[in-house]
Amino acid sequence: MSMPTIKHVRAFTLRGGGADYHDQGDGHWIDDHISTPMAKYPEYRQSRRSFGINVLGTLVVEVEASDGTVGFAVTTGGELGAFIVEKHLARFIEGAKVTDIEKIWDQMFNATLYYGRKGIVLNTISGVDLALWDLLGKVRQEPVHQLLGGPVRDELQFYATGARPDLAKEMGFIGGKLALQHGPAEGEEGLRKNIETLATMRERVGDDFWLMFDCWMSLDLNYATRLANAASEFGLKWIEEALPPDDYWGYAALRQQVPSGMLVTTGEHEATRWGFRMLLEMGCCDIIQPDVGWCGGITELIKISALADAHNALVVPHGSSVYSYHFVITRTNSPFSEFLMMAPKADQVVPMFNPQLLDEPIPINGRMKASVLDKPGFGVRLNPECQLHRPYDH
The missing domain is CATH 3.20.20.120 (Enolase-like C-terminal domain)
Incomplete structure (x- = not known):
């Protein structure tokens, strides 16, 4: 069979738990006086949310193939990640074959090297990569582990x-x-x-x-x-x-x-x-x-x-x-x-x-x-x- 190409990539944000699992309400163990690099400051010691651990929210990446199949993934990254996907990374994704995962990764990484390497950029690249694996599995009707x-x-x-x-x-x-x-x-x-x-x-x-x-x-x-x-x-x-x-x-x-x-x-x-x-x-x-x-x-x-x-x-x-x-x-x-x-x-x-x-x-x-x-x-x-x-x- 001929391998579909990637027609669209879209980036969305979500709030409340999920991939940004620190984005929780009051009374959750994950936010209850946990030692952090900010705990040296007493005002930021009791809650991780107090210093902004939950500000990013979830990033959702969708990739749609020319045959209509849609792959997606979630990670942290929120609006910052969405900007990187839509305004920078999309050019390396759209038009590529669904199987071109290694090439897409290499292009995304090297094109962002001057402002990336770790942190929010790698979170974003990770989200795209996971969505591509999800898409390939769906096109081939196989689980990713296969x-x-x-x-x-x-x-x-x-x-x-x-x-x-x-x-x-x-x-x-x-x-x-x-x-x-x-x-x-x-x-x-x-x-x-x-x-x-x-x-x-x-x-x-x-x-x-x-x-x-x-x-x-x-x-x-x-x-x-x-x-x-x-x-x-x-x-x-x-x-x-x-x-x-x-x-x-x-x-x-x-x-x-x-x-x-x-x-x-x-x-x-x-x-x-x-x-x-x-x-x-x-x-x-x-x-x-x-x-x-x-x-x-x-x-x-x-x-x-x-x-x-x-x-x-x-x-x-x-x-x-x-x-x-x-x-x-x-x-x-x-x-x-x-x-x-x-x-x-x-x-x-x-x-x-x-x-x-x-x-x-x-x-x-x-x-x-x-x-x-x-x-x-x-x-x-x-x-x-x-x-x-x-x-x-x-």
Whole structure:
């Protein structure tokens, strides 16, 4: 059959949860006194929304083929991302064959190199890339995981990120990751409270359940080292994103200083094969955690994963629902997945990108059969009840 070309690309914004999962209302665990790089300022310590973590909103990218097939994806990026898609990237997408994903990625990346490389531009490129993979899967009537070579296991297993690892254990997850609540600015008392929280959870879940700390770029080397050593008594499995993303030297030092057997993980806010090359070659971490909606999309994640495999490092993508599930199920060096508990009290399993996606699969007893992903593309639909806003066109 002749391969369709891409006729239109469109960029929309959405508000309220979904891909910008920090865009939540009051009373959500994800916004409750979590240690951040801004926590050094008391007025921005209690809530991440107070310093603007939710200002971007969701970016929705749609790509329509000449045969009428439409692929789409969601990520963060909002109006800034929509501008980049409509005013700059569209020229590399429209008119190309649906199969020209590698060429489109290379053109988008190099054309934005002078103002991009990471951050909002790579979020946007990621959103386009995921939409292109969704479109190709729909045109070929195959799930994305088949396009990537097919599953290497029959099911995915998950750990849960949220405020209640004890409840996550009851739900069948293999581990629970806590958002660290108190950073260096809160001194010895804050450090003591962090360890008390960990100790309480260890008592509740027993010895064999994984417990981890997500530090969200908020610590310095000294504090992170002290935290890791104090947490060792309570069997902390890993310390995640303890330092700012660009402090490769600090991560390399931290990995040498944590207790034997404790893992150092990072990469959620890293982008492209070049950023991850730094982490891997400098010995910064044991597990890299790229977000497929931020690191460059599936096209780039393939390269990042291959690089990690050559360094004997695991790839456990940052929670991104179906966009990472289709990848993880095809990679032997991605043995488990993250699931973000988006229920406000972390007391039930709900779709991560709710309400923006329909047909989004969720773990059952901490597992997900590969067959659940056997739908064309990424297998999800945009919720028609969500109000799309197209701030720009071309």
